[in-house]
Amino acid sequence: xxxxxxxxxxxxxxxxxxxxxxxxxxxxxxxxxxxxxxxxxxxxxxxxxxxxxxxxxxxxxxxxxxxxxxxxxxxxxxxxxxxxxxxxxxxxxxxxxxxxxxxxxxxxxxxxxxxxxxxxxxxxxxxxxxxxxxxxxxxxxxxxxxxxxxxxxxxxxxxxxxxxxxxxxxxxxxxxxxxxxxxxxxxxxxxxxxxxxxxxxxxxxxxxxxxxxxxxxxxxxxxxxxxxxxxxxxxxxxxxxxxxxxxxxxxxxxxxxxxxxxxxxxxxxxxxxxxxxxxxxxxxxxxxxxxxxxxxxxxxxxxxxxxxxxxxxxxxxxxxxxxxxxxxxxxxxxxxxxxxxxxxxxxxxxxxxxxxxxxxxxxxxxxxxxxxxxxxxxxxxxxxxxxxxxxxxxxxxxxxxxxxxxxxxxxxxxxxxxxxxxxxxxxxxxxxxxxxxxxxxxxxxxxxxxxxxxxxxxxxxxxxxxxxxxxxxxxxxxxxxxxxxxxxxxxxxxxxxxxxxxxxxxxxxxx
Amino acid sequence: xxxxxxxxxxxxxxxxxxxxxxxxxxxxxxxxxxxxxxxxxxxxxxxxxxxxxxxxxxxxxxxxxxxxxx
Numbered sequence: 001x002x003x004x005x006x007x008x009x010x011x012x013x014x015x016x017x018x019x020x021x022x023x024x025x026x027x028x029x030x031x032x033x034x035x036x037x038x039x040x041x042x043x044x045x046x047x048x049x050x051x052x053x054x055x056x057x058x059x060x061x062x063x064x065x066x067x068x069x070x071x072x073x074x075x076x077x078x079x080x081x082x083x084x085x086x087x088x089x090x091x092x093x094x095x096x097x098x099x100x101x102x103x104x105x106x107x108x109x110x111x112x113x114x115x116x117x118x119x120x121x122x123x124x125x126x127x128x129x130x131x132x133x134x135x136x137x138x139x140x141x142x143x144x145x146x147x148x149x150x151x152x153x154x155x156x157x158x159x160x161x162x163x164x165x166x167x168x169x170x171x172x173x174x175x176x177x178x179x180x181x182x183x184x185x186x187x188x189x190x191x192x193x194x195x196x197x198x199x200x201x202x203x204x205x206x207x208x209x210x211x212x213x214x215x216x217x218x219x220x221x222x223x224x225x226x227x228x229x230x231x232x233x234x235x236x237x238x239x240x241x242x243x244x245x246x247x248x249x250x251x252x253x254x255x256x257x258x259x260x261x262x263x264x265x266x267x268x269x270x271x272x273x274x275x276x277x278x279x280x281x282x283x284x285x286x287x288x289x290x291x292x293x294x295x296x297x298x299x300x301x302x303x304x305x306x307x308x309x310x311x312x313x314x315x316x317x318x319x320x321x322x323x324x325x326x327x328x329x330x331x332x333x334x335x336x337x338x339x340x341x342x343x344x345x346x347x348x349x350x351x352x353x354x355x356x357x358x359x360x361x362x363x364x365x366x367x368x369x370x371x372x373x374x375x376x377x378x379x380x381x382x383x384x385x386x387x388x389x390x391x392x393x394x395x396x397x398x399x400x401x402x403x404x405x406x407x408x409x410x411x412x413x414x415x416x417x418x419x420x421x422x423x424x425x426x427x428x429x430x431x432x433x434x435x436x437x438x439x440x441x442x443x444x445x446x447x448x449x450x451x452x453x454x455x456x457x458x459x460x461x462x463x464x465x466x467x468x469x470x471x472x473x474x475x476x477x478x479x480x481x482x483x484x485x486x487x488x489x490x491x492x493x494x495x496x497x498x499x500x501x502x503x504x505x506x507x508x509x510x511x
Numbered sequence: 512x513x514x515x516x517x518x519x520x521x522x523x524x525x526x527x528x529x530x531x532x533x534x535x536x537x538x539x540x541x542x543x544x545x546x547x548x549x550x551x552x553x554x555x556x557x558x559x560x561x562x563x564x565x566x567x568x569x570x571x572x573x574x575x576x577x578x579x580x581x
Binding site: 225229280 | 520523524526527530531532533534537538539542544545546547549550553554556557558560561563564565567568
């Protein structure tokens, strides 16, 4: 879009980006562990306390999605884009209900991935593999969204996009391979500082330049400040669906399992909303851009408005700072996502189906190679799919991810479901979702359902309902016929609640 | 093992009811500090949800015999 190179911005950007690259490689030495072991490479040795977990999980969920995709939707589609607020509000009660239990049972039984849990719970390698594969495939568009976020901030500085994106990409691939989860965790601390600084400056300084909040909102057409009543269902289902799928994604699970205690996980359900405040403020940048009369760029459309807004109003050096915040804010989750997907591939596909006797070294090596392959898949996705709102990359993956809800979230609360019924439910849900995504060409995540009085909904929800009906109905039927499967190693209720090793040795310390 | 205080989990439903039906808050007025009602209502609920989740955590904390700190 810009012919001129923004020298000041570029210099600051280069220094910050270079700095975190160095940190990424040095991270391998932080809290040193044997990085050719998968728990060490892929879960940081399960040693992260409340605070580290807070900013790492925050780094996981507040990404280029937040900075680029949400304001773009607010800019283009108005209040519909604010679905991100109810989404990031209700996700915390959901986290509180399932993640501490998942953490505890994973600790007791040594799970590294959510598929490990599914395998044990249902006594089914196949169900574990399909849940794992769903996570891997669903992460491709989500990682693509991150790379896209890096791309729009680079493009705003007027430097050759292909070359610089390649550099950023190589940095991402190599430091993930070398340092595993430690790299993005350590960088997440820097990233958070950059992002908080950028956002606070943006929500204070930009309104001053634009004549105050009241003036900004008076310049936004009324139709963009509220929802048309025909969009209520789309808004609510996208918010609810997003909140339900977010913690089914493998990287959210990885972030949680890397915590050092169940308490750290529970506390985080109450501490993480601090990031939602941030997200709410960033969403408003979409309105700021309307008030400032920012024109969407030819190449990136509405998705480029936040970088364009920063470039217009910030001095060059601070624009570079903000672009670095966005790019690093995309790099961290992209790394965590690919580590998480690689963990799943290595443990639940490679070891389970191809190399049962794979050594710890082999598992870790396979994971490292796979994490690189996956990032190329994401790059290919960007080239293959064009969408007006890049936000729909995340919700497309989420619509798939949602179909693992019965096998994961329901199974955390109950051992009642049968493996074949759950697998059939998954197949119905995935089949229908994929059909819908393909029929809209991945360009949007809404679909108007003729049989539901032509209501537009988040397209993952009706398949989820069908999925649940099949899983629950099928289980009831199999139980009635006495054909339901009994797992070989059923998980006791207590295994979700207390540390069995500590309880057995009587070493539980009073709280 | 002592059972945790599970009735307090119902409190977690409140944010769903308050934020999912947009018809509750689909309005520009009353605005606060220039922010439309739609926007500040949701920002307030971010804070309230953190309070509610924190409260549930405190209410359900395990009693000394129940479990351990990390």
